[in-house]
Amino acid sequence: MRTDGDSWDINTGVGSTALFVAAARALAGRAADAPAHDPLAEIFVRAAGPEWVDLLEGRVPGHPLLTPDFGMQFQQHQIARTRYFDDFLNAAAATGIRQVVILAAGLDARAYRLPWPDGTVVYELDRPQVLEFKRETLTEAGHKPRAQRHEVPVDLREDWPNALCENGFDPSLPSAWLVEGLLIYLPPAAQDQLFDAIDALSAPGSRIAIEQMDPLPEAAATAMADSDGGSDWVRLIYxxxxxxxxxxxxxxxxxxxxxxxxxxxxxxxxxxxxxxxxQSLINLVTVVRP
Incomplete structure (x- = not known):
């Protein structure tokens, strides 16, 4: 289980889940009929080290992401939620929203791959190590953001609303917020504090897309703890x-x-x-402020 004072970067702890998730997107998105495709995910995974390249090349058939009891479901989960949040952001842009905030951005590359209207600003909040890895990896691969991309290097346990505003965010304008793959890694009280901050910073017309999960029943938690790959994930969540x-x-x-x-x-x-x-416990939410 998580502890309130733990520390992590792109290669350890919760930070390493960003690579795990990117690998799941890359694998699940290879099918021609996949719900979504994120070609930049594979770039991150290949840059992370030879063990990740081996996964993509099919040289580790026993990898947790390939197991039937956890990995295949996890792949399906990741590519489906990618489609949901892509659609959310495209719809928000269609309403005229030009200010986007991605909390705990991890290896989210939507600033680079979605067709943003002119004038769109995307704020990505995460630990500096994660943002640096993302920027340097995509720059080296020749990719440039399709929107104005502002990195906000901050731990969400710190005063992130102030850091966001100091980087140009305007709370008087409507905004679109992405809360993807984050809430289960926060204690319940911290989640409410996060919601309070988003609510305070959101002008009329703002909208939020959220991924949340019902608590795992004891039997399901035990089954997942005993599964290949699921045990590591269970230890990281609240x-x-x-x-x-x-x-x-x-x-x-x-x-x-x-x-x-x-x-x-x-x-x-x-x-x-x-x-x-x-999958039966995960749900996706969209809320709009009139």
Missing amino acids: NEPRSEATAWFGARGWTGERVYLTDYLQELGRPLADGVQQ
Whole structure:
């Protein structure tokens, strides 16, 4: 399990999950009919070291990302949520929003790969090591941002709202917020503090896309702890009851909707992978401030 004072970078602890997630996106996105494609994910994975290259080249068939009880579900989860958040940002841009904030950005390369309208500014918040790795890797590969990209090197346990505003964010303008793959790594109280900060910084017309997960039942947690790959993931999360995002923001005047990942996969016409059904607990939320 997590501890409140732990430290990490791109190659250790929670930071290493950014590579794990990027590898899942790269693998799952190879199919021609995949719900989403992120060609930049493979660039990050190959730059991370020979063990990651071996995974992409099929030389480690026993890797956790390739196991039927965890890995295949995890791949499906990552590529489906990529589609959901891509669609969210494209829709936000279509409404005229030109200010985007990606919290715990990790190896999210949407500033480089989505078709942003002129004048769009994307703020990426994460630890400096992660942002540096991303920038240097994509620059070396010849990729440039398609929007104005502002790095905000800050730990979300610090005063990130002030750091965001100091880097040019304007709370008087509507904004689109991405909270993807983050909440389960926060204690419940820290999640509420995060929601409070987003609410305070969001002008009318703002919208937020959030990934959240119901707590794992004891039997499911045990099964995942015993699975190949799932055990490492379970140790990194805070598996505790917490505020449900749609209800939390709804009580503050936002309107929203959520969909469970299993239902969303069915909407996309995707069959569910076999194994421990962590997918049945994951849900995706969009809320809008009138």
